[in-house]
Amino acid sequence: MQGLITYKLSCIRGERSVFSGLDLAIKPGRALLLSGANGSGKSSLMRVLAGLLPAASGHIEWEGEDISADPDAHRARVAYIGHADPLKPSLTATENLQFWAQLYGLDPVVEPALYQFSIEHLADVPIRYFSAGQKRRLNLARLAVGQNSLAGPALWLLDEPATGLDPGAVSMLANTILAHLSNEGVAIISTHGGRLDQLIADSADHLTLQTSRSGAAG
Amino acid sequence: MEVIIKYLDMGGHAAFVWPALGITALVVLVMTVTSLRSLRTSERALRAAEKQAPQRRARAQAPGTDA
Amino acid sequence: MIGLILLIRRELKLALRGGTDAVMAVVFFVLAAVLFPFGLGADPAMLPRIGGGIIWVVALLAAMLSLERMYANDHEDGSLDLLYLSPVALGTLALAKALAHWLTTGVLLLIAAPILALLYNLPASAFGALALSMLLGTPILSLVGGIGAALTLGARRGGVLLALLILPLYVPVLIFGAGAIDGAVAGRPIGPALLVLSGFLLAALALAPWATAAALRQAIE
Amino acid sequence: MFHRFANPARFSRIATRILPWSAAATIAMFIIGIYYALFASPADFQQGETVRIMYVHVPSAWISMACYTFIAVMSAIALIWKHPLADIAARSAAPLGVGFTLIVLITGSLWGKPTWGTWWVWDARLTSVLVLFFLYLGHIALTNAFDNPQRGARAAAVLALVGFVNIPIIKFSVDWWNTLHQPASVTRLDAPAIDPAILTPLLLMALAFTLYFFTMLLIRMRADLNGARARALRLSAAE
Numbered sequence: 016m017q018g019l020i021t022y023k024l025s026c027i028r029g030e031r032s033v034f035s036g037l038d039l040a041i042k043p044g045r046a047l048l049l050s051g052a053n054g055s056g057k058s059s060l061m062r063v064l065a066g067l068l069p070a071a072s073g074h075i076e077w078e079g080e081d082i083s084a085d086p087d088a089h090r091a092r093v094a095y096i097g098h099a100d101p102l103k104p105s106l107t108a109t110e111n112l113q114f115w116a117q118l119y120g121l122d123p124v125v126e127p128a129l130y131q132f133s134i135e136h137l138a139d140v141p142i143r144y145f146s147a148g149q150k151r152r153l154n155l156a157r158l159a160v161g162q163n164s165l166a167g168p169a170l171w172l173l174d175e176p177a178t179g180l181d182p183g184a185v186s187m188l189a190n191t192i193l194a195h196l197s198n199e200g201v202a203i204i205s206t207h208g209g210r211l212d213q214l215i216a217d218s219a220d221h222l223t224l225q226t227s228r229s230g231a232a233g
Numbered sequence: 234m235e236v237i238i239k240y241l242d243m244g245g246h247a248a249f250v251w252p253a254l255g256i257t258a259l260v261v262l263v264m265t266v267t268s269l270r271s272l273r274t275s276e277r278a279l280r281a282a283e284k285q286a287p288q289r290r291a292r293a294q295a296p297g298t299d300a
Numbered sequence: 301m302i303g304l305i306l307l308i309r310r311e312l313k314l315a316l317r318g319g320t321d322a323v324m325a326v327v328f329f330v331l332a333a334v335l336f337p338f339g340l341g342a343d344p345a346m347l348p349r350i351g352g353g354i355i356w357v358v359a360l361l362a363a364m365l366s367l368e369r370m371y372a373n374d375h376e377d378g379s380l381d382l383l384y385l386s387p388v389a390l391g392t393l394a395l396a397k398a399l400a401h402w403l404t405t406g407v408l409l410l411i412a413a414p415i416l417a418l419l420y421n422l423p424a425s426a427f428g429a430l431a432l433s434m435l436l437g438t439p440i441l442s443l444v445g446g447i448g449a450a451l452t453l454g455a456r457r458g459g460v461l462l463a464l465l466i467l468p469l470y471v472p473v474l475i476f477g478a479g480a481i482d483g484a485v486a487g488r489p490i491g492p493a494l495l496v497l498s499g500f501l502l503a504a505l506a507l508a509p510w511a512t513a514a515a516l517r518q519a520i521e
Numbered sequence: 522m523f524h525r526f527a528n529p530a531r532f533s534r535i536a537t538r539i540l541p542w543s544a545a546a547t548i549a550m551f552i553i554g555i556y557y558a559l560f561a562s563p564a565d566f567q568q569g570e571t572v573r574i575m576y577v578h579v580p581s582a583w584i585s586m587a588c589y590t591f592i593a594v595m596s597a598i599a600l601i602w603k604h605p606l607a608d609i610a611a612r613s614a615a616p617l618g619v620g621f622t623l624i625v626l627i628t629g630s631l632w633g634k635p636t637w638g639t640w641w642v643w644d645a646r647l648t649s650v651l652v653l654f655f656l657y658l659g660h661i662a663l664t665n666a667f668d669n670p671q672r673g674a675r676a677a678a679v680l681a682l683v684g685f686v687n688i689p690i691i692k693f694s695v696d697w698w699n700t701l702h703q704p705a706s707v708t709r710l711d712a713p714a715i716d717p718a719i720l721t722p723l724l725l726m727a728l729a730f731t732l733y734f735f736t737m738l739l740i741r742m743r744a745d746l747n748g749a750r751a752r753a754l755r756l757s758a759a760e
Contacts, residue, residue: 028669031753062381065381065385066385067381067384067385067520067521068521090384090386090387091387093385095381095382095385097381099376099378101374101377101379101381102377103314103373103377103379104318105313105314105317105318106314110313114306114310118303118306118307118382118386118387119386119387120387141317249571249631249632249634250571250573250574252631253577253628257577257581257624260620260621260623261624263620264620264737268740268741268744269740271740271741271744272740272741272743272744275744275746275747278747278748278751279747279748279751279754281751282752282754283751447679447683451663451676451679451680452663452676454667455663456667456668457666461663461666464655464658464662465659465680468652468655468659468684468691469683471652471694471695472690472691472693475694475697475698476694476697479697479698496694500690511679511682515676518675519676521672
């Protein structure tokens with residue numbers, strides 16, 4: 016079991032090099048906690064690993080296979096949480112979750128996921144009445160939807176997932192992540208430190224991205 | 234003199250021929266001036282940037298060249 | 301295919317619950333067309349001659365009103381990233397978006413068009429040409445418009461820019477759409493114009509999702 | 522072939538070496554071309570002296586169309602091979618396209634008044650060129666509409682290709698529309714054989730315009746490359 020490995024990965028945003036020569040190796044069942052100052056390239060790295068952003072150079076392997084060999088298969092194994100919550104204000108919590116589950120070919124029974132993040136009482140409430148923290152919980156509940164099926168994504172890419180969460184919700188998130196890791200899943204989590212790091216510390220490695228010193232990518 | 238006036242008159246169509254040629258010359262001139270000016274400003278910006286970062290990567294290339 | 305249906309259903313649901321966008325487009329359509337006689341005079345002999353062209357020009361502008369939001373919401377709230385990561389191809393997404401846009405805009409314009417035909421005193425023989433040309437032409441507006449909407453994602457001054465990009469590309473639809481109606485008013489055969497419109501529609505169905513997908517790909521990066 | 526110029530730094534060096542020559546050739550050709558166009562050629566027996574407008578009008582029309590084709594080809598290269606120089610070439614050519622299209626429209630109008638008796642005819646060609654003009658403007662506006670220049674370049678590349686597919690369609694539509702609305706009242710210059718006395722200055726001016734386009738393109742591409750390099754240097758210095 017090899018998990019996720021990157022070789023000499025580099026990324027250019029606009030005309031600026033955000034990181035270069037990045038080597039990572041994460042075994043199944045482990046998480047990587049990614050820290051670094053603003054602009055150090057955490058989000059860009061997440062997007063490169065998800066396949067949303069092409070790498071300027073280097074390559075990424077999953078279980079020993081280059082992901083560019085089969086991008087569709089790679090996308091199918093990725094669960095991505097970005098900065099924004101991709102939820103539609105006019106749809107209810109259930110409808111929002113169900114849409115993503117169906118689009119990703121996952122089991123559209125979403126109640127357990129709502130329970131997992133303690134928002135089951137909001138199941139039929141349109142998102143426009145949600146607070147920012149509640150929206151975040153619902154977005155994270157997407158992770159729980161596919162979790163227990165074999166088809167569920169194996170690679171979780173969580174870009175500052177704990178933003179706006181109260182301590183209770185952070186524990187729920189930590190439990191969800193730990194359950195994922197115990198299923199031999201891989202998670203990469205960008206963070207600015209805090210409770211989440213402590214809660215999953217036993218299963219996680221740390222990496223601090225340095226702000227890129229070379230602005231030119233020549 | 235006669236010849237010149239007759240020539241400038243363009244067979245009675247001076248009001249069309251000369252403006253047409255004049256506007257063409259004007260557009261060509263504007264394109265030339267803006268192109269040259271952008272080259273000048275870019276060279277100035279490049280020199281200023283090179284002075285700011287002389288110690289490091291003085292021969293840095295434009296981005297994306299190693300992709 | 302399942303993805304296509306799923307996406308269209310979502311768009312329609314969002315349009316139904318969310319917004320008055322579609323209704324506004326139709327109101328604009330009628331209102332703008334009503335303005336022309338005030339400017340041009342209401343000579344009952346002239347109105348049928350210019351009616352087809354005006355209805356089509358106004359339809360182009362009305363269809364464009366809601367184009368800007370086509371992908372913008374999904375772009376802003378991160379949905380576009382997830383749509384891209386899903387097993388559904390971007391081309392399918394583009395097709396679903398265009399079809400949903402047509403169902404919420406083009407179809408309503410199609411329904412409202414006979415009202416304008418009455419106001420413009422079009423002869424009864426032209427109603428068929430009007431309906432058919434709108435039926436064939438408005439989906440092209442949505443398909444080609446989708447390219448523009450995807451291209452201007454995240455741009456400054458997106459709305460005006462979108463108009464600048466898309467209106468020149470709409471010229472052929474305008475020519476043949478209005479041509480069919482004019483032909484019917486003047487008693488010429490309308491078949492050729494409608495056939496050409498169908499050809500455009502097929503070409504747009506084949507090529508526009510592809511171009512939109514390429515544009516979306518750039519927007520996601 | 523691209524690999525020879527693939528490296529922007531090498532391109533800059535080559536461009537620097539070519540520029541004086543192409544600039545000199547442009548000036549020389551303009552002098553010869555203008556001499557032929559204005560002095561060494563007779564007036565057309567049908568159109569009289571207004572034929573002299575043609576010597577700038579027709580070459581500009583050729584360049585304006587060739588320039589769009591050039592942008593489309595460069596856009597395809599930029600999208601398929603992600604070549605940075607292709608983006609820069611397309612971006613640098615577009616304002617020149619606007620300039621030449623503007624010349625075509627204005628000189629066409631000034632030629633039309635004495636020849637057809639009106640400043641503007643909704644003639645198929647004129648209308649197509651007008652649409653081309655708007656396509657150029659849209660291309661430039663889109664290029665500059667984003668904070669990330671690369672995003673602008675790629676979006677504009679997609680637009681250029683979409684526009685390129687559309688130009689024949691627009692042309693054909695306008696032809697059709699024109700036959701419907703406008704009886705063919707305009708006798709055009711498309712005589713079977715053009716008098717060599719007219720053809721010579723025409724070709725000379727076309728050559729001059731082409732050289733001019735090429736020279737300006739090199740200048741603009743160098744300016745663009747310098748700017749990108751300066752931005753990259755400043756970013757590295759700021760960190």
